[in-house]
Amino acid sequence: MIRYIFITGGVVSSLGKGIASAxxxxxxxxxxxxVRLRKLDPYLNVDPGTMSPRQHxxxxxTDDGAETDLDLGHYExxxxxxxxxxDNITTGRIYKHIIEKERRGDYLGxxxxxxxxxxxxxxxxxxxxxxxxxxxxxxEIGGTVGDIEGLPFFEAIRQLGQELGPERACFIxxxxxxxxxxAGEMKTxxxxxxxKELRSIGIQPHILLCRCDRPIPENEKGKIASFCNVRLSSVIEARDVGHIYDVPESYHAEGLDKEVLSxxxxxxxxxxxLSGWHQIAHTTHHPDGNVCIGLVGKxxxxxxxxxxxxxxxxHGGLANKVKVDIRLINSEEFDDEARPLDILEGVHGxxxxxxxxxxxxxxxxxAARFARERKVPCFGICYGMQMxxxxxxRNMAGIDEANTTENDPETDAPLVGLMEEWTKGNEKVLRDANTDKGGTMRLGAYPARLKPGSKVAEIYGTLDISERHRHRYEVNAGYIEALEKAGGLFxxxxxxxxxxxxxxxxxxPWFIGVQYHPELKSRPFEPHPLFASFIGAAVKQSRLV
Structure with a gap:
């Protein structure tokens, strides 16, 4: 028998429903x-694929090529x-599906x-x-109770609560x-x-997970239980912790899983x-040292x-028993050649x-040239690899006009360009510059074959890999020979x-660029081998600086 747990949020957004669910x-x-975890997003976009990172x-x-909410990363x-x-649905996708069915006549008028x-x-x-x-x-239902766009989702899970019954449905x-x-008071x-808002639309929560920055006094817990019509034991303290990987042990100590089972x-x-989580928490809070990684993005x-x-x-830090300090560096500030790269001085990767x-x-x-010339470990991912x-x-092979057609469609040396045709499984995929941007990239898991004796083959310990992709443009294979003659290796x-x-x-010492997104397959219990190796190289670099 499958049991369903619905996680909703109230008061304000960004309380951490994704972490709580995970x-x-x-x-x-x-x-x-x-277990399986799912996310219901109320926004009208079909998926987040065309949404600005600054908004979303x-x-x-995912492996099967879905562009989804970042909370699915927490789940994994x-x-x-x-x-x-x-495992991820949006209002836009639901309405799109309904309209397609209506246009086909599936609803019989x-x-x-x-x-x-x-x-x-x-x-x-x-x-x-x-x-x-x-x-x-x-x-997990995205947004906050009371949001107008979320009402159909709350109504749907209300109906499910009735249809499944309390023995198969739980609302948190x-x-x-x-x-x-x-005032010196915690306000309930x-x-x-x-x-009250949740109950007005027909949902009585069974468990309240209360975010706070200090212990909840017992009398306040009693007040919440009384006014919100839940058992005292169902008022669970979700106090701030030092790291997100402390959350499972913290929630268990407060009795969340016990209350759900009850x-x-x-x-x-x-x-x-929970021994694995305990070990991760211990390593996180008691590392053997620190390394500083400069993350250069816009x-x-x-x-x-x-x-x-x-x-x-x-995760790479966990594999090497070190704490990774990330220095966020805005790449736009260094588009101007006159700006010195002194902020990169002292980073270990x-x-x-x-x-x-x-x-x-x-x-x-x-930044890539700085790393290459100064022998600083460098890891380029997707667009970072292309750059x-x-x-x-430009600087090793002497191809001065090298560029990507994404930024210069008329370049005489298209090192990176739009791949108009490729194969996914048994299907041929076609695209051009006029194709809609939503969902038309090379998405999901694709295989790759590694060269024997290469650094990546040594890191992976195999010659055949599968990694997740999300990009439109590809490195032009016609330039492989020129770059390899200059000292590179594909x-x-x-x-x-x-x-x-x-x-x-x-x-x-360590300079690798990958067209895919290895970060999407990294886990605290299974750090991705490239990230583990990269941080290992950064540890060595820290001893040289």
Missing amino acids: ALGALLQARGYK GEVYV RFTGVSARQS ATIQVIPHVTNEIKDFVLSDPGEDVEFVLC HLTLLPYIPA KPTQHSV HFRIDDAPQPD YTDVPDAYKSVAEALA IILPGGFGERGAHGKMR SVIEAA SGLSPDGKLPEIFEIPEH
């Missing part, structure tokens, strides 16, 4: 249960369960309405195939308990009003094995734009993350040899 999934998993943060990509990192296209047509689509999504032997499905509401220093009224009347659940004012990169760097467009591109190339290749073409190619996947400089 942590609860990890706790249930630690007790031996099989990073776009997380905490549980190790690979997300799928069917019926008037299409929010209830029942939209709510039925949402329910079908929640109940769709969760996977073999899954025992708990956790569904995440709220905020602000502390007012002038915002939580009361949030629950709601479902599961009395014989095994005790959770969205550094929005840290969530590089969320998976930051987490993967932390440079990472050039993905991105799009001309702004900040030259700044990334300058590294262009920099090498150590990874698509199986047919047409698409360069990895560029490295063998004579450099």
